[in-house]
Structure formats: structure tokens, C-alpha cells
Amino acid sequence: MLQVSLTKRRGEFTLSAAFAAPTPGVIALFGRSGSGKSTLIEMLAGLLPPDEGEVQLAGTTLTDTRRGIAVAPERRRIGYVFQDARLFPHMTVGGNLRYGEKRAGAAPRYIRFEEVVELLGIGALLGRRPHQLSGGERQRVALGRALLSQPQLLLLDEPLASLDAARREEVLPYLERLRDWLSIPMVYVSHQFDEVLRLATYLVLLEAGRVLAAGPVGDLSLRAELRSVLAPDLVGSVVDGLVTAVDAAAGTVELAVGSGKLKVSLREAPAGTRVRVQLLARDIILATQPIQGLSVRNALLGTVVDVTPEDPTSVLVKVDVGGPVVLARISTAALEALRLRPGDAVWALVKAMSTRGHAFRLFGAPARRA
Amino acid sequence: MSPLLSSAEADALRLSLEVATRSVAFSLPLAVLAAWVLTRVRFPGRTLFDAFVHLPLVLPPVAVGYVLLLLFGTRGPLGGWLHAHFGIQLPFTTGGAALATAVMTFPLMVRAIRLSLENVDRGLEAAARTLGAAPLDRFLTITLPLMLPGILAGAVTAFAAGLGEFGAVITFAANIPGVTRTLPLALYTAMQSPDGDALALRLAILSFVLGLGGLLAAELLVRRVRRLLGR
Numbered sequence: 001m002l003q004v005s006l007t008k009r010r011g012e013f014t015l016s017a018a019f020a021a022p023t024p025g026v027i028a029l030f031g032r033s034g035s036g037k038s039t040l041i042e043m044l045a046g047l048l049p050p051d052e053g054e055v056q057l058a059g060t061t062l063t064d065t066r067r068g069i070a071v072a073p074e075r076r077r078i079g080y081v082f083q084d085a086r087l088f089p090h091m092t093v094g095g096n097l098r099y100g101e102k103r104a105g106a107a108p109r110y111i112r113f114e115e116v117v118e119l120l121g122i123g124a125l126l127g128r129r130p131h132q133l134s135g136g137e138r139q140r141v142a143l144g145r146a147l148l149s150q151p152q153l154l155l156l157d158e159p160l161a162s163l164d165a166a167r168r169e170e171v172l173p174y175l176e177r178l179r180d181w182l183s184i185p186m187v188y189v190s191h192q193f194d195e196v197l198r199l200a201t202y203l204v205l206l207e208a209g210r211v212l213a214a215g216p217v218g219d220l221s222l223r224a225e226l227r228s229v230l231a232p233d234l235v236g237s238v239v240d241g242l243v244t245a246v247d248a249a250a251g252t253v254e255l256a257v258g259s260g261k262l263k264v265s266l267r268e269a270p271a272g273t274r275v276r277v278q279l280l281a282r283d284i285i286l287a288t289q290p291i292q293g294l295s296v297r298n299a300l301l302g303t304v305v306d307v308t309p310e311d312p313t314s315v316l317v318k319v320d321v322g323g324p325v326v327l328a329r330i331s332t333a334a335l336e337a338l339r340l341r342p343g344d345a346v347w348a349l350v351k352a353m354s355t356r357g358h359a360f361r362l363f364g365a366p367a368r369r370a
Numbered sequence: 371m372s373p374l375l376s377s378a379e380a381d382a383l384r385l386s387l388e389v390a391t392r393s394v395a396f397s398l399p400l401a402v403l404a405a406w407v408l409t410r411v412r413f414p415g416r417t418l419f420d421a422f423v424h425l426p427l428v429l430p431p432v433a434v435g436y437v438l439l440l441l442f443g444t445r446g447p448l449g450g451w452l453h454a455h456f457g458i459q460l461p462f463t464t465g466g467a468a469l470a471t472a473v474m475t476f477p478l479m480v481r482a483i484r485l486s487l488e489n490v491d492r493g494l495e496a497a498a499r500t501l502g503a504a505p506l507d508r509f510l511t512i513t514l515p516l517m518l519p520g521i522l523a524g525a526v527t528a529f530a531a532g533l534g535e536f537g538a539v540i541t542f543a544a545n546i547p548g549v550t551r552t553l554p555l556a557l558y559t560a561m562q563s564p565d566g567d568a569l570a571l572r573l574a575i576l577s578f579v580l581g582l583g584g585l586l587a588a589e590l591l592v593r594r595v596r597r598l599l600g601r
Contacts, residue, residue: 047496073499080500086493090515090599099511103502149501 002027002153002185006043006053006063015039015209021202023058023153023185028200028217030190032229035206037189041155044187045080046073057153057185077107079146079154083161085138087130093141094126100149107150111182116144119181120174135163136170143174147182154178154186160195175199180360193234197278198358205229221278222318222325224308235316236280239324240360243273253357259322260300262350266357275357281316284328285349288338298350300326304342307335319348326350375576379569381548382556383576385464389539389552390532392468394525397476401524402517404476405483426538427477435470435541442469442542462543467550470538475528482527486520487513516599519592526591530584534577553577 005018015036021027029037042048044055046062049070055063062071062078079100087096101113117123120140130138139159146154156175160168172195178184179199190196196203196217203220205212213225220226221238241255241262246269253269255262255277264277290299302321309315315335317328326348330338340346375383404423408416426434442449442460452458460466490513498508514521536554543550545559557573560566 045500047499073496074502074504076500077502078500080497082493082497084493086491086497088494088498088512099498099503100501103507105502145501 001056001058002187003054003056004040004044006040006050006055008039008043008048008050010039013209017204017206017209017211019204019211019214021204021214024183025201026179026186026188026199027202027204028188028190028196029204029206030193030196030200030229031206031212033191034208036209037191037206038157040206041080041157041187041189044153045078045155046071046076047080074103077150077152079149079151081139081142081146081154081156081159083158085130085135085142087133087138087141087145089130091130092126093122093128093130093133096130096141096145097122097126097148100145104148104150109150110184111147111150113148116147119177120144134167134170136167139163139171140174143171143178147178147184151184154184156186156188158189158191160190160192172198176359193230197238197276201360217276218324222327232310233280233282235327235329236278236283237325237327238276238278239326240274240276241324243269243271243275246271255357257300257321258302258324260302262298262300262355264355264357266359269357269359274360276360277355277357279326279350279355281327281329283351283355284326286317286319286328286330286334286338286340287347287349288340288344290347291349294349296349296351298355300348300350302326302346302348304340304344304346306342307340317346319346321348376569378547378556379573379576382551382553382573385467385548385550386533386552386554386580388464389467389471389535389550390529392465393471393475393532394479394529396468397472397479397528398521398525401476401479401483401528402521404480405487408480409484409487423480424477426474431474431535431537432541434473435538438466438470438473438538438542442466460542462546462550464543464549467539467543467552470542471532471535474535474538475532478531479524479528482524483517483520486517486523489520490516519595519599522595523588523592526584526588530581530588533580533584553580 001020002023003020007016017036017040029040031037039048043050050063050065052065053063061069062076063069088099097113097116120143122140122144125133125137125141133141160171176199179186188199200217203217204214205220205225207229213220213223218238218240221236227235239257241257243253244256245254251265251267252263253266255264255275266275269275300321302319305318305320305325307315307317310329314329314331317330317340319326319328328348408420439461440446444450444453444459449460460469495508495512498512503511534554539550539552540555545551545555551559553573553576557570560570560573
């Protein structure tokens with residue numbers, strides 16, 4: 001558990017944030033730039049003293065202004081991956097990686113040098129200097145350096161923000177590996193929802209220095225607070241399913257979601273994998289009867305939970321599909337034509353190709369690589 | 371006895387090198403400390419301290435030599451103490467010439483070191499901190515290596531300038547052959563004697579070559595270190 005309650009005034013801006021998130025897992029601090037994400041993460045690391053507040057990690061107090069506790073950053077065992085990597089220019093990649101490892105002292109070692117090098121695919125870079133690396137390579141080395149200091153918490157401050165799309169794709173899979181194979185708690189700062197979707201288990205939504213909402217990603221995807229900061233096209237419920245069948249040729253898998261089945265685009269996820277999908281509200285079609293002769297293959301039967309007006313022309317309909325809830329955006333005219341009311345049975349139709357799955361291995365069990 | 375140089379010339383050259391070396395060795399740690407204080411520590415009177423460090427640049431060297439004589443003379447407050455406790459006497463000695471040179475070249479050294487310290491990315495120190503490095507550890511493994519180009523530049527410039535320090539040396543340490551008669555003092559003495567023209571010219575050329583060599587060496591060294599640091 002990571003418990004945070006911090007206040008910091010900086011000129012006109014006041015950050016006052018509190019949340020308690022389960023660990024291990026990836027806690028995303030999500031919000032627009034200027035919402036206080038970086039201030040918050042610097043205080044977690046101990047690099048910035050808060051005006052008031054507390055930080056507790058797994059029952060250990062790291063900061064408590066009332067009791068005068070402020071553990072120095074060098075003694076917190078909190079790894080930090082900066083947006084700009086901050087590799088030491090006068091050392092080789094190997095030297096950078098060893099820097100934190102040498103200083104880990106008596107901390108329990110859960111990952112060895114060779115494992116980090118293999119996990120992050122940086123074996124060929126060890127003799128190079130930081131200025132000879134690409135942006136994506138730099139971030140992978142920074143990640144490895146932080147890991148080798150054997151941290152009990154890893155902070156990632158928009159590690160992909162300075163990378164282009166191709167370079168981001170060069171780092172993201174490694175972050176997924178860390179999450180799935182080492183059960184190290186992470187705090188991931190981002191203003192890109194697709195990164196949150198792909199990595200986070202718990203979401204803390206920040207706006208103007210306050211926590212607007214916090215909770216598991218799936219729960220928050222149904223909340224109005226998240227919709228208020230997302231572009232309308234990104235609104236959609238996030239649901240988890242288990243892979244029941246794989247169609248390798250088509251690059252799709254079949255997921256058990258609630259009481260129904262869903263086919264989504266996803267490669268390399270064996271049966272039994274937990275998969276997260278975001279079902280975009282704009283991609284969901286509602287029908288009051290089962291439909292024949294349609295190219296859409298995914299149909300989930302559910303019940304209308306409620307109807308929320310979005311703007312004068314559209315509404316969001318929440319449909320419970322046997323546990324998970326799906327959000328559908330339909331026009332006000334369609335709502336009137338279908339006469340949908342809470343409690344009505346509907347079919348939610350989802351186009352397979354428009355939905356991309358993200359695989360998550362199950363947490364809890366130490367799923368280290370064999 | 372070198373075939374190229376007369377014994378007086380060789381003495382002057384040897385003394386200049388010794389004085390400059392001792393002066394750099396003495397002032398380098400203090401210059402790093404002063405640069406650190408001026409860059410990283412905020413305290414009342416910082417501006418005054420800054421001006422004080424730079425004072426030798428603008429004072430007449432003779433005035434600096436005179437103040438040193440007042441302070442470090444055997445009856446001066448510092449000189450008396452040094453003499454009583456350690457038996458050290460500075461005026462009219464090679465060590466005294468080195469002290470006068472150190473004071474005169476101190477601002478040059480501090481400026482170069484300070485500039486390099488200001489260019490050290492504080493973010494790298496913060497990164498080292500999150501990796502478990504305590505303050506002294508951070509300074510030795512991150513800050514100091516990154517300051518190295520400035521430290522080298524400062525040391526070599528101060529060394530080259532120290533070879534030629536005149537006013538403060540002659541005032542504080544006098545012009546004693548073989549003890550404090552460095553290159554510029556020998557040059558001055560040659561100019562004062564009726565038949566010293568040829569010697570004066572030779573010493574002037576020697577000073578010129580040394581100065582140029584020193585500055586070139588500094589530049590090459592700094593470039594090399596920068597390359598090692600990947601910049």
C-alpha cells in the first residue's frame with residue numbers, strides 16, 4: 001500500500017493531494033501538464049520537501065511533517081526514472097548501471113546485473129557512452145540503473161514524453177515486462193491516456209493540484225471525472241477478460257468478458273492471459289434484439305444501468321454485461337427511438353478490429369521468468 | 371648546466387617553474403572550495419566575498435605584496451604565529467614567492483572552476499541521490515569529474531600566469547638570486563644592468579615560449595577531457 005497525503009505551495013499554485021493505492025501494481029498519476037504530477041512525484045522521492053503531509057510505503061513512514069520525519073532520498077530506496085534519463089555522461093552504460101547497484105548496500109537484492117541487462121535488452125550497449133545512445137536506449141538504461149539500486153518503489157516521470165512514437169514502442173514492452181515479471185510497485189506519471197491504459201492498474205486523476213478521482217482503471221473509466229479530462233473520442237469503459245481461444249492466423253483472441261465473449265485484436269497472448277480492453281463509447285452499437293446478418297461479430301447481452309446526457313445531441317448509456325459495464329454513446333434521437341430505460345435488456349455490439357487488447361499477466365503470484 | 375641556457379637563466383626558469391607549481395598545488399583545493407561556496411551556498415555577504423576573491427585582479431600587485439608582508443612578516447599576525455609554531459618564514463623565501471603568486475592567480479582559477487561548476491547539471495546530482503549516493507559520494511563521483519575540464523583549465527592558466535608574476539613577488543619575497551629571482555625578476559634585473567640587453571631579450575623570448583606553451587597545453591588538455599566526458 002502506498003499512502004500519500006501531501007501539500008505544497010509554489011507561488012500561485014497549490015498542490016494538495018491524497019490517495020492510498022494498493023501495491024504491487026502500476027499507479028498512474030494522470031493529468032494535464034501543470035496539474036501537479038511532477039511536483040507530487042518529486043515529493044515521493046524526497047527531492048522536494050512538502051509543506052505538510054505524510055508518505056507511507058508498505059507501513060514504513062518516509063515523510064511525516066508533523067512528526068518531523070523526512071527520510072533522505074539516498075536512503076529511501078526509491079528508484080527514479082527521469083523524463084530526460086539523466087545518465088552520467090562521464091561513465092559508460094555499464095558504469096551507469098553499476099552506480100546504483102554498488103550503493104544498494106544491505107538492501108535485499110531481487111534482481112542481478114545480468115538479469116537487468118537481459119530484461120531490458122541492453123547487453124550490446126554496455127561499453128558505450130550515453131551520448132552514443134538513442135533516446136529509447138537511454139531510457140532503457142535509465143530504467144536498468146534505477147532497478148539495480150534494488151528499489152522498493154520505482155517512480156517514472158513521463159519516461160516516454162521526449163520520445164517519438166517509434167521510440168516509445170521501443171520502451172513500452174519493457175515497462176510491461178517489469179510490471180508482469182518483477183512485482184515491484186511503480187508510480188507512473190503520464191499525460192498520455194494510451195500509456196495509462198497499457199500499463200496502469202490503479203489510476204490517480206490529478207487536476208489543478210487536486211485529486212479529482214482515484215481507483216482501479218476499470219472503475220475510473222466509468223466515472224465522469226475521467227471523461228472531463230479525456231478527449232470525447234477516448235471515452236470508453238475499460239474491462240478485463242480472460243483469453244479463452246487464440247486465432248493466431250487472424251491475430252485475434254477470444255475473451256470471456258462477464259457473461260459473454262469478445263473477439264479482439266491481440267497477438268502473443270496464450271489462453272488464460274488476463275487481457276484489458278478499452279471499449280470506446282463511440283464504437284459501441286446498441287440493439288434491443290439479437291441481430292442476424294451483420295459483419296460485427298461481438299455481441300454482449302446486458303442490461304441498461306443508466307443513461308447520462310453528454311451534450312444536446314448524444315447520451316452515454318451504461319450497460320451491465322454480466323459484471324463488467326460497457327459505455328455506449330448514442331444519439332438522443334436513437335435513445336428516443338429505442339425507448340431505452342434502466343433495467344431494459346440490450347445487445348452491445350463491438351467491432352473486433354476497432355478494439356485493441358493489452359495483455360496483463362496476473363499480479364500477486366511471483367511470475368518471474370523461468 | 372644546459373648548453374642552451376646560462377646558469378642564471380636556468381636558475382630563473384627552474385625557480386619560476388617551482389614557484390608556479392607550488393602556488394597551483396596550494397591554491398587549487400581552496401579555489402574549488404571558493405567556487406563551490408560562491409556557486410552553491412547562499413549566505414549574507416556573498417557578494418562581498420565574491421569581490422574579495424577577485425580583488426587581486428584589480429589591485430596593484432605591489433599592494434598585494436605589501437599587504438602580504440604586513441600579514442606574513444615575522445612580526446605580522448599570521449607570520450608571527452607561523453614562525454612561532456612551525457618555524458615557517460615566508461618573506462624572502464621561495465615559499466613566500468609561491469604564496470604571493472598563489473594569491474595573485476587565485477581569481478583566475480576560481481573563475482574557471484566556477485564556470486564549470488555552474489555548468490554541472492544539478493539533475494545528475496539528484497539522480498545520483500536517488501541511487502543512494504550521500505553528499506560527499508555525490509561530489510566525488512559526479513560533481514568533481516564533471517568539473518574536471520574547468521579545474522584543469524583553471525590550474526593550467528594559473529600555472530602559466532604564475533610563471534610571470536612580478537609585482538607581488540618582488541615586494542613580498544624580494545629579488546634574491548637562486549631563491550626568489552624568477553624569470554620576470556631576472557628579466558627586470560637584466561634590463562637594469564648596462565650590459566644586460568642580450569640576456570633580457572633571451573629571457574623575454576623564454577617567457578613568451580613558456581606562456582604560449584602553457585595556454586596551448588591547457589586548451590588541448592581541456593578538449594581531451596571534454597571528449598572523455600562525452601561532450
